[in-house]
Amino acid sequence: MSSTELILKQAPPTTTADPSAGRAIWRRLWRLKWGLGATLAMVIIVVVTILAPWVTPHDPIAVDIRHRLVPPAWMAKGTANHLLGTDQVGRDLLSRVIYGGRVSLVVGVAAVLISATIGVLLGLAAGYFGQSTDWTIMTLVNVMLTFPFVLLALAVIAVLGPSVLNMIIVLGVADWPLYARVIRAETLSIRERDFVVAGRALGMSHGRLIFRQILPNLVSAIVVIATLQVARVIILESFLSFLGLGVQPPTPAWGNMLGEGRVYMLNSWWIAAFPGLAIFVTTLSINLMGNALRDWLDPHLKL
Amino acid sequence: MKRYVSRQLVQLVIVIVGISILSFGILHVIGDPVLLLLPQNAGREEFERYRKLLGLDQPLWIQYWKFASKAARGDFGKSWYADTPAFTLVLERMPPTIYLTLAGLGVALLLAFPLGIAAALNRHSFIDNLCTMIAVAGQAMPLFWLGIMLIIILAVQLRVLPASGYGTWQHFVMPSFCLGAFLAPVTMRLVRSGIIEVMSMEYIKTARAKGVGEWLVVVKHAFRNACIPVITVLGIQFGQLLGGAIITETVFAWPGVATLTVESIRNQDFPVVQCAVVLLALIIVVVNLLVDLIVGVIDPRIRVGG
Numbered sequence: 001m002s003s004t005e006l007i008l009k010q011a012p013p014t015t016t017a018d019p020s021a022g023r024a025i026w027r028r029l030w031r032l033k034w035g036l037g038a039t040l041a042m043v044i045i046v047v048v049t050i051l052a053p054w055v056t057p058h059d060p061i062a063v064d065i066r067h068r069l070v071p072p073a074w075m076a077k078g079t080a081n082h083l084l085g086t087d088q089v090g091r092d093l094l095s096r097v098i099y100g101g102r103v104s105l106v107v108g109v110a111a112v113l114i115s116a117t118i119g120v121l122l123g124l125a126a127g128y129f130g131q132s133t134d135w136t137i138m139t140l141v142n143v144m145l146t147f148p149f150v151l152l153a154l155a156v157i158a159v160l161g162p163s164v165l166n167m168i169i170v171l172g173v174a175d176w177p178l179y180a181r182v183i184r185a186e187t188l189s190i191r192e193r194d195f196v197v198a199g200r201a202l203g204m205s206h207g208r209l210i211f212r213q214i215l216p217n218l219v220s221a222i223v224v225i226a227t228l229q230v231a232r233v234i235i236l237e238s239f240l241s242f243l244g245l246g247v248q249p250p251t252p253a254w255g256n257m258l259g260e261g262r263v264y265m266l267n268s269w270w271i272a273a274f275p276g277l278a279i280f281v282t283t284l285s286i287n288l289m290g291n292a293l294r295d296w297l298d299p300h301l302k303l
Numbered sequence: 304m305k306r307y308v309s310r311q312l313v314q315l316v317i318v319i320v321g322i323s324i325l326s327f328g329i330l331h332v333i334g335d336p337v338l339l340l341l342p343q344n345a346g347r348e349e350f351e352r353y354r355k356l357l358g359l360d361q362p363l364w365i366q367y368w369k370f371a372s373k374a375a376r377g378d379f380g381k382s383w384y385a386d387t388p389a390f391t392l393v394l395e396r397m398p399p400t401i402y403l404t405l406a407g408l409g410v411a412l413l414l415a416f417p418l419g420i421a422a423a424l425n426r427h428s429f430i431d432n433l434c435t436m437i438a439v440a441g442q443a444m445p446l447f448w449l450g451i452m453l454i455i456i457l458a459v460q461l462r463v464l465p466a467s468g469y470g471t472w473q474h475f476v477m478p479s480f481c482l483g484a485f486l487a488p489v490t491m492r493l494v495r496s497g498i499i500e501v502m503s504m505e506y507i508k509t510a511r512a513k514g515v516g517e518w519l520v521v522v523k524h525a526f527r528n529a530c531i532p533v534i535t536v537l538g539i540q541f542g543q544l545l546g547g548a549i550i551t552e553t554v555f556a557w558p559g560v561a562t563l564t565v566e567s568i569r570n571q572d573f574p575v576v577q578c579a580v581v582l583l584a585l586i587i588v589v590v591n592l593l594v595d596l597i598v599g600v601i602d603p604r605i606r607v608g609g
Binding site for chain 1: 314317318321322325326329330427439440442443444445446447448451452454455459539542543545546549550553564565568569571573576577580583584587588591
């Protein structure tokens with residue numbers, strides 16, 4: 001990174017006489033506060049799911065038919081032994097929700113790693129080389145963006161068959177166009193900056209220019225998109241599992257718990273309610289974290 | 304204008320070809336139709352015989368050409384399950400999906416416009432912050448969970464609405480609200496930023512200076528100009544909307560294309576899956592094109608750029 005670039009990146013926001021500037025700073029702090037809270041929530045969620053074998057009160061797949069459909073502890077027939085109640089075959093819901101987080105987080109992070117790699121590489125290529133490379137990649141992006149993500153995932157899973165690995169592959173391979181589009185646009189502008197032009201004049205290779213000169217400037221954009229995409233992938237993974245096309249029972253996942261709970265929602269609402277609440281809290285935390293990251297790293301990033 | 308339209312049409316053709324390759328590739332390159340069609344204990348000769356019978360021993364590009372030329376005439380083959388043409392099956396299920404999508408879009412606009420305008424006119428106020436919070440929460444809400452919670456509360460506990468199905472206007476309430484809530488956050492943000500941008504324009508100052516009432520300024524001057532980005536992005540997001548409709552349909556057992564697709568996936572009925580995928584994608588592409596053209600008519604600047 002050249003020195004001008006450093007100065008540009010770290011230049012303080014120009015303060016004008018705008019009377020709303022003070023309020024804007026407060027607003028930024030306010031949003032950052034939410035982001036910090038969300039980060040804390042995420043840390044707790046991740047730690048609890050990693051420590052699942054030690055913190056869960058029961059075995060998540062241990063069937064206990066005598067205690068089936070027990071309501072949550074605060075309801076009339078609830079017991080302290082099963083804080084969130086039990087499901088249709090007497091498995092402890094709290095334990096299942098905690099274990100279910102493992103699948104969602106692993107799938108979310110793994111799929112995002114795949115899609116970010118594909119998307120960033122293609123976006124860099126399209127933005128840097130331009131011309132026919134650009135045209136081909138952007139046409140592909142347009143085709144992929146036209147296709148509803150859900151539909152594509154459904155169709156591919158239908159052919160490959162449902163499994164965790166297939167889901168990671170499908171979500172990873174289907175989700176790259178967003179990265180490609182943003183990275184391409186950023187690359188187009190960075191390519192014309194002085195330090196890249198100078199590098200080219202010095203005879204640097206394409207690889208060196210792309211990966212050593214341009215890519216480091218895109219890290220914050222990539223981090224922000226990837227964070228937000230983890231939430232999207234988690235929701236999609238849950239939906240596929242909810243339809244029975246993702247994680248297969250008895251392995252607990254938030255999606256398939258919701259799907260099973262749907263059958264019993266007439267009398268036992270808690271089976272469907274808690275896994276969904278877990279998805280909501282997790283994706284909300286990730287989104288807030290992502291928004292805060294954007295405000296902090298790259299406020300001008302347009303997604 | 305002519306050049307703009309022809310450029311859009313060329314892009315349309317490219318995208319349609321891309322979609323056909325994609326949907327062909329999913330079944331024929333990633334998967335193996337014979338493997339999916341025959342029982343696992345079928346002999347080797349049996350596999351080879353079927354492969355010949357279905358023309359799968361020919362080179363891929365010939366297979367693709369056959370698929371594409373048939374598909375162009377609306378022939379996606381017979382359903383492996385129901386023994387009727389896949390195209391007819393999918394077409395029958397299309398109206399409910401379209402109605403649901405339109406209803407969801409309507410709900411989204413009804414939620415997004417008043418809230419977005421209120422937020423834009425009272426920036427950093429309580430209303431604005433509340434709208435931001437609703438938007439953030441709405442974006443994190445899994446659509447299918449929202450649907451199930453609505454069913455539990457409104458259909459099971461309060462018994463005011465039917466839990467699922469199709470027919471009367473009551474059946475429309477929950478699914479269209481769900482879908483609307485899915486789309487509203489993005490739309491609301493667009494309306495908000497659009498109005499904020501427009502309100503600082505010179506012509507708004509002019510209108511005010513002329514003594515036009517604040518209400519009229521917002522409705523006649525700001526609103527119309529803030530609509531353009533909303534229409535554009537809604538056009539681009541139409542695929543997302545249809546994706547949301549797919550999720551909503553499966554939750555409420557809505558007899559649309561998505562439910563058919565999921566059923567067909569469970570039955571391994573690939574002609575139907577393929578047909579549904581291609582038709583849905585086609586609808587999206589055509590809507591995108593129409594939106595582009597409409598925006599091009601409303602705002603001549605767009606024709607020149609982009």
